[in-house]
Amino acid sequence: MNLYETWFCGSQLWRWVTRRQLLPWMLQGSQLGEHVLELGAGPGAATEELSRLAGRVTSLEYDHNFAAKLGARVNNANPSVTVIQGDAATLPFSSGTFSSAIAILMLHHLRSNELQDRAFAEIARVLRPGGVFLAFEIQDSWLNRVGHFRSTFVPLAPASVVARLRAAGFSIAATNLRSGRFLVRALR
Ligand SMILES: C[S@@+](CC[C@H](N)C(=O)[O-])C[C@H]1O[C@@H](n2cnc3c(N)ncnc32)[C@H](O)[C@@H]1O
Numbered sequence: 001m002n003l004y005e006t007w008f009c010g011s012q013l014w015r016w017v018t019r020r021q022l023l024p025w026m027l028q029g030s031q032l033g034e035h036v037l038e039l040g041a042g043p044g045a046a047t048e049e050l051s052r053l054a055g056r057v058t059s060l061e062y063d064h065n066f067a068a069k070l071g072a073r074v075n076n077a078n079p080s081v082t083v084i085q086g087d088a089a090t091l092p093f094s095s096g097t098f099s100s101a102i103a104i105l106m107l108h109h110l111r112s113n114e115l116q117d118r119a120f121a122e123i124a125r126v127l128r129p130g131g132v133f134l135a136f137e138i139q140d141s142w143l144n145r146v147g148h149f150r151s152t153f154v155p156l157a158p159a160s161v162v163a164r165l166r167a168a169g170f171s172i173a174a175t176n177l178r179s180g181r182f183l184v185r186a187l188r
Pocket residue numbers: 001005009010014039040041042043044045046060061062063066086087088089103104105106109110
């Protein structure tokens with residue numbers, strides 16, 4: 001991530017928007033169940049709120065610094081949260097471990113479509129049958145490209161994501177577009 005993204009994702013504003021607006025939108029009509037996997041937790045804007053909504057949270061983060069900082073903040077204070085450093089495309093969990101999985105602004109940080117498809121297949125593998133995968137993404141635009149200057153930005157096309165999720169093992173998948181942003185909801 002670049003400095004702008006690091007600042008933004010760690011800001012109180014983003015944490016507030018995530019808690020008050022984004023998660024309620026993402027969770028409309030979906031249940032997280034008792035064990036949610038958070039993918040690409042970053043500075044943890046959603047982590048504590050997820051632990052309020054689900055019995056248990058496992059937060060996976062690729063960046064060692066983010067994972068260490070978030071772990072120091074929540075691992076002792078909140079026994080229902082576990083922070084792990086790892087890669088969404090190679091998940092270190094047994095099949096059928098989680099009741100749900102959530103990825104907020106993480107998928108476009110995977111460096112290729114192939115890695116995104118590998119992550120989809122891994123997420124499908126670690127979800128129990130009937131488990132739900134929810135993602136929030138931004139569409140391709142010049143503004144979003146500028147915001148990812150010297151960072152990774154491999155935007156997903158909402159029109160093809162449903163077919164990609166079904167190919168990865170999800171039974172039902174849908175997208176919900178809202179002015180340049182979109183939600184993905186898929187059932188294992
Ligand atoms: C834009 S940030 C979003 C962070 C957080 N979800 C939020 O909403 O504030 C994307 C995060 O995905 C993480 N990430 C990138 N590649 C990843 C991978 N292969 N596996 C897990 N996390 C990854 C980045 O390190 C970064 O923390």
